[in-house]
Amino acid sequence: MNDEHPASLAGRRIVVGVSGSIAAYKAVLVVRRLLEAGAIVDVAMTPAAAAFVTPLTFASLTHRPVVSDVLALDGDQQIAHIELAEAADAILLAPATANLLAELAAGLVPDAVTAIACASRAPVLVAPAMDAGMWTHPATQRNVAALRDYGYIVIEPEVGELASGLTGIGRLADPVHIVEAVERRFARSGDLEGVRVVVSAGGTREPIDPVRFIGNRSSGKMGAAIAEAARDRGASVTLVAGSMSVTPPRGVTVVEATTAAAMREAIIGAAPHADILVMAAAVADFAPVRPAKRKIKRDGSALNVELVPNPDIVAEVGEMPEDVRPFLIGFAAESDDLEANATGKLRDKGLDLIVGNVIGGPFDAIGSDENKVTVFGVEGPLTDWPMLPKRQVAERLWDLIVDRYRKARDGESPAPRGGRRSGG
Ligand code: PMT
Numbered sequence: 001m002n003d004e005h006p007a008s009l010a011g012r013r014i015v016v017g018v019s020g021s022i023a024a025y026k027a028v029l030v031v032r033r034l035l036e037a038g039a040i041v042d043v044a045m046t047p048a049a050a051a052f053v054t055p056l057t058f059a060s061l062t063h064r065p066v067v068s069d070v071l072a073l074d075g076d077q078q079i080a081h082i083e084l085a086e087a088a089d090a091i092l093l094a095p096a097t098a099n100l101l102a103e104l105a106a107g108l109v110p111d112a113v114t115a116i117a118c119a120s121r122a123p124v125l126v127a128p129a130m131d132a133g134m135w136t137h138p139a140t141q142r143n144v145a146a147l148r149d150y151g152y153i154v155i156e157p158e159v160g161e162l163a164s165g166l167t168g169i170g171r172l173a174d175p176v177h178i179v180e181a182v183e184r185r186f187a188r189s190g191d192l193e194g195v196r197v198v199v200s201a202g203g204t205r206e207p208i209d210p211v212r213f214i215g216n217r218s219s220g221k222m223g224a225a226i227a228e229a230a231r232d233r234g235a236s237v238t239l240v241a242g243s244m245s246v247t248p249p250r251g252v253t254v255v256e257a258t259t260a261a262a263m264r265e266a267i268i269g270a271a272p273h274a275d276i277l278v279m280a281a282a283v284a285d286f287a288p289v290r291p292a293k294r295k296i297k298r299d300g301s302a303l304n305v306e307l308v309p310n311p312d313i314v315a316e317v318g319e320m321p322e323d324v325r326p327f328l329i330g331f332a333a334e335s336d337d338l339e340a341n342a343t344g345k346l347r348d349k350g351l352d353l354i355v356g357n358v359i360g361g362p363f364d365a366i367g368s369d370e371n372k373v374t375v376f377g378v379e380g381p382l383t384d385w386p387m388l389p390k391r392q393v394a395e396r397l398w399d400l401i402v403d404r405y406r407k408a409r410d411g412e413s414p415a416p417r418g419g420r421r422s423g424g
Pocket of ligand 1: 201202203218220221223282284285311329359367368
């Protein structure tokens with residue numbers, strides 16, 4: 001995505017709800033960008049928000065009255081918050097404090113912002129901002145999950161310096177990204193509308209006996225975020241799920257595949273019907289040659305488990321004939337030499353793109369809520385992205401993948417081993 005604003009929101013009525021966070025000043029930038037994109041913007045404020053930024057600031061920008069009193073009437077003597085709730089094409093809550101999230105999750109409406117969000121049938125986007133401890137607190141995470149269940153779009157906070165001076169997750173997403181999320185919600189058809197996407201996520205577990213296995217720590221967070229972001233862009237998404245510690249996103253088809261063999265079967269079956277395959281799963285490279293049918297008993301002697309290599313699933317897809325081979329993105333989880341190892345895998349496995357991330361060091365991509373990735377193509381590194389929440393990594397990945405996929409489909413750029421050229 002770029003910084004330009006075509007009038008993509010022309011004529012859209014957006015209500016921006018501002019709550020009481022130090023990040024409230026960034027809502028001014030968000031409102032300005034929405035106006036530049038052609039939107040008609042109304043602002044509602046909680047009393048605490050007005051302690052950080054005055055209503056006059058927003059009124060001057062929008063040339064419209066600001067609603068900061070839940071009991072206020074508008075010029076036609078109608079209840080202002082109900083009028084706005086009904087007129088809104090979308091509601092954007094930015095910044096949304098932990099308190100605002102809790103009130104929304106519980107259906108409490110103590111002020112104009114919560115009242116508008118609760119009364120409206122328009123889509124609601126929420127951009128939280130708070131201290132890292134508050135964001136990661138189970139209560140907040142439970143409230144965020146509840147809001148997602150109500151269909152709210154959550155624009156994940158970023159990692160960075162917080163008002164406390166500490167560094168962590170909780171900083172309001174960049175105003176550019178917030179406005180992009182609003183634009184995406186309005187894109188007449190998302191940029192993956194009609195595109196069939198298969199994503200693998202989580203780790204495989206290779207049985208030693210009925211209760212023991214060889215596995216890895218993959219949580220499935222990265223793959224789930226990629227599947228969720230593809231869904232939000234209009235793709236029809238199949239998630240091939242290994243062992244995951246997170247719930248798969250709603251609205252995607254989930255195929256459970258907890259061993260490498262099951263994952264191979266699911267992927268090889270789905271790939272010829274897919275336009276894009278993203279292999280984010282951590283597939284075990286080896287499996288016990290003969291898993292015991294009964295639980296192995298301890299008898300004091302050493303246990304030797306013979307391992308055999310598992311099939312390389314993504315490499316098999318890479319060798320599929322061009323007319324059925326999907327546009328292919330692999331991941332490389334490396335503890336050292338990221339570029340050399342990732343580009344080696346890109347070539348060896350016949351991928352169009354590979355996403356490199358680091359494991360096993362001071363930062364470990366596995367299990368973390370954030371990730372710092374570098375995407376490589378045949379020509380080398382393509383990105384220089386900071387550490388981001390996995391959902392934002394997923395958004396950036398899709399921006400890049402969509403661009404590359406379209407070019408490969410339209411024959412504009414070569415793929416290493418013959419990316420799919422016939423679209424659909
Ligand atoms: O799940 P999280 O906790 O969120 O962590 C995310 C992650 C770190 C697991 C993820 O971002 C990631 O890097 N996934 C790939 C892990 C991996 O198996 O990397 P690899 O370098 O061993 O494999 C390279 C590629 O080949 C991967 O796309 C993998 O899915 C694929 N592969 C590997 C082995 C195999 N037998 N078949 C495969 O298809």
